[in-house]
Amino acid sequence: MSIKFFTFSLSAFIALFFTAMSFGQAVVFEDNFDSYTAGEQLACQNPTDWTTLNLNPCDAIQDAYVSDLYAFSGSNSTVIVQSTDLIKPYGVLTSGKYSIAFMVYIPTGKTGFFSTLTGSSSGSDVVAMGVFFMPDGIGRLDAGAIGAATFTYTYDTWQSVEVIADLDNDTGEFWFDGAWVYTWQWTLGIFGQTIPLQLAVNRFYGWDASYEMYFDDFVFTDLLAPPPVTNFSDDFEAYTAGQQLVAQNNIDWDTWSGGGGTSEDPFVSDNFAYSGSNSVVIAQNNDLIKFHGQLTSGRWYISFQMYIPAGKAGYFNSMSGFTPNPFQWAHEVYFDAGGTGRLIADVTTTFTWLEDTWQLVQVVVDLDADEGQFWIGGVMISSWTWTQGGTNLQLDVNDFFGATSGDEMYMDDFWFGDVQVPVELTSFTANVNDQGNVILNWSTATELNNQMFEIERKSEEGQYVTIGYVNGHGTTTEPQEYSYIDNTVETGTFFYRLKQIDFLGTYEYSDAVEVEVNGPLTFGLDQNYPNPFNPSTIIKYRISETGSVKLSIYNTLGEEVAVLVNGLVQAGFYEVTFDASNLPSGVYFYRLQSGNKVEAKKMILLR
Ligand SMILES: [Ca+2]
Ligand SMILES: [Ca+2]
Numbered sequence: 187m188s189i190k191f192f193t194f195s196l197s198a199f200i201a202l203f204f205t206a207m208s209f210g211q212a213v214v215f216e217d218n219f220d221s222y223t224a225g226e227q228l229a230c231q232n233p234t235d236w237t238t239l240n241l242n243p244c245d246a247i248q249d250a251y252v253s254d255l256y257a258f259s260g261s262n263s264t265v266i267v268q269s270t271d272l273i274k275p276y277g278v279l280t281s282g283k284y285s286i287a288f289m290v291y292i293p294t295g296k297t298g299f300f301s302t303l304t305g306s307s308s309g310s311d312v313v314a315m316g317v318f319f320m321p322d323g324i325g326r327l328d329a330g331a332i333g334a335a336t337f338t339y340t341y342d343t344w345q346s347v348e349v350i351a352d353l354d355n356d357t358g359e360f361w362f363d364g365a366w367v368y369t370w371q372w373t374l375g376i377f378g379q380t381i382p383l384q385l386a387v388n389r390f391y392g393w394d395a396s397y398e399m400y401f402d403d404f405v406f407t408d409l410l411a412p413p414p415v416t417n418f419s420d421d422f423e424a425y426t427a428g429q430q431l432v433a434q435n436n437i438d439w440d441t442w443s444g445g446g447g448t449s450e451d452p453f454v455s456d457n458f459a460y461s462g463s464n465s466v467v468i469a470q471n472n473d474l475i476k477f478h479g480q481l482t483s484g485r486w487y488i489s490f491q492m493y494i495p496a497g498k499a500g501y502f503n504s505m506s507g508f509t510p511n512p513f514q515w516a517h518e519v520y521f522d523a524g525g526t527g528r529l530i531a532d533v534t535t536t537f538t539w540l541e542d543t544w545q546l547v548q549v550v551v552d553l554d555a556d557e558g559q560f561w562i563g564g565v566m567i568s569s570w571t572w573t574q575g576g577t578n579l580q581l582d583v584n585d586f587f588g589a590t591s592g593d594e595m596y597m598d599d600f601w602f603g604d605v606q607v608p609v610e611l612t613s614f615t616a617n618v619n620d621q622g623n624v625i626l627n628w629s630t631a632t633e634l635n636n637q638m639f640e641i642e643r644k645s646e647e648g649q650y651v652t653i654g655y656v657n658g659h660g661t662t663t664e665p666q667e668y669s670y671i672d673n674t675v676e677t678g679t680f681f682y683r684l685k686q687i688d689f690l691g692t693y694e695y696s697d698a699v700e701v702e703v704n705g706p707l708t709f710g711l712d713q714n715y716p717n718p719f720n721p722s723t724i725i726k727y728r729i730s731e732t733g734s735v736k737l738s739i740y741n742t743l744g745e746e747v748a749v750l751v752n753g754l755v756q757a758g759f760y761e762v763t764f765d766a767s768n769l770p771s772g773v774y775f776y777r778l779q780s781g782n783k784v785e786a787k788k789m790i791l792l793r
Pocket of ligand 2: 459463
């Protein structure tokens with residue numbers, strides 16, 4: 187037996203985010219009131235988001251005070267007392283579906299009120315609905331009719347309020363403390379009269395001296411807005427090779443004409459792969475679409491690994507308009523057979539690419555700056571004004587199209603997100619050296635925006651702690667090797683992981699590697715076990731320097747009766763079994779010699 191070490195290799199992204207695009211909701215506005223100074227007025231501190239009925243933030247009477255008397259979140263809420271008349275404007279909304287939600291707190295014996303108006307206070311402030319928190323814990327909803335519904339509330343307790351205004355269906359819903367209370371026709375208004383199909387503001391008003399309503403965590407949500415985009419990646423490993431992609435995943439991918447299983451649906455292939463064993467191959471007539479959702483702002487990163495066999499060709503584009511028509515191509519990229527390529531954006535730019543080689547293809551779309559960039563193999567080919575490719579300041583889809591019979595482009599590790607593809611770690615190992623230090627080695631295939639690796643270590647029972655860091659190589663497509671020596675580790679079993687941090691502060695953890703540390707190597711001979719023994723026993727010893735070693739057994743007369751080791755031995759930890767079947771009972775000595783170091787111990791054979 188020699189030095190024990192454990193090596194684990196991995197070949198995977200440090201992290202891959204798999205998310206499915208779906209319809210969701212977007213928070214338009216939220217306020218927890220914790221960024222304000224308690225004891226001062228709300229609209230006065232934030233006239234951008236809040237105002238008063240008389241449109242006069244800081245109004246001595248109408249502007250509400252931020253309070254630290256009660257809070258649902260943090261230390262602040264906002265309090266509505268007699269004559270407070272606080273307005274939260276949304277703009278005059280005439281379609282869509284919205285949620286107005288907040289937490290409310292009524293002290294014992296106090297009352298509260300809020301309403302929703304269809305216009306701003308300039309003559310169009312028709313009341314759509316209102317809620318009174320009346321004495322004795324009775325709540326009253328006026329919606330479609332006065333006293334349309336009642337509910338109970340609890341004093342001195344934070345409870346949730348939600349109004350849902352579905353203007354597309356002319357419907358209002360009121361929920362209290364998580365429970366549905368009532369649904370009505372929005373345009374019947376507070377009294378049952380006909381009101382405009384609109385939502386414009388929330389009003390918080392204190393009618394008399396009994397009013398003292400605290401509210402916190404106000405959230406206004408557009409229930410039909412697309413969800414915030416999260417990073418998407420696909421390494422195509424979850425699919426069956428030899429079957430079509432969209433047919434296997436029509437949530438994340440689609441074809442130009444829509445749906446899988448047609449001639450437009452490309453096949454998952456195990457002919458070539460950048461990660462794992464699968465990629466997707468774009469051949470003639472394939473037309474694969476990746477939707478991004480009509481993005482009009484933000485900075486977006488599209489990247490994938492591309493492999494085109496010698497003599498074959500490939501193509502992809504980004505479209506600034508796809509859904510609905512008219513189509514609009516923001517840029518197109520042709521990988522022509524033979525290794526030349528054409529980027530068609532504001533102008534046509536030629537470039538070279540490598541046959542039979544995986545190369546990283548990147549498109550950066552900065553809609554805020556109206557800029558597009560095209561990169562291949564870590565080199566920027568061109569940047570252009572995005573709206574001079576297609577005229578829309580928008581990013582809608584990527585399209586992978588097989589235009590000709592010569593098209594055969596393999597695509598792997600597709601990435602889309604508001605951050606760049608993370609660093610790709612290809613190995614990470616931990617070994618123990620002669621001094622009992624742990625040597626960490628890792629390598630990367632590509633790096634984008636890689637600031638540093640922090641090295642974290644934990645014992646079997648402990649928590650990870652940072653023990654050091656190694657600078658990254660920023661952005662590179664050349665393989666990089668890293669190593670780190672941990673000379674502070676003690677003996678025992680330890681786990682190491684890497685925290686890869688990019689220049690934006692985004693970080694990801696690697697998988698952990700485990701290592702057993704036996705301590706620094708010193709020359710030594712352990713007591714045999716078992717002892718006394720019959721007929722065999724185990725002798726452990728440690729050699730600090732590689733060299734000639736002899737381990738022999740002597741009887742009490744000083745005669746050498748057995749030689750267990752005799753020859754060149756590497757520094758390390760060893761154990762050997764001594765079988766004394768052919769020796770009589772009695773006391774024996776075992777003697778270890780390495781260079782000029784000698785150690786001997788006694789053992790007893792008992793039959
Ligand atoms: Ca708060
Ligand atoms: Ca793959």
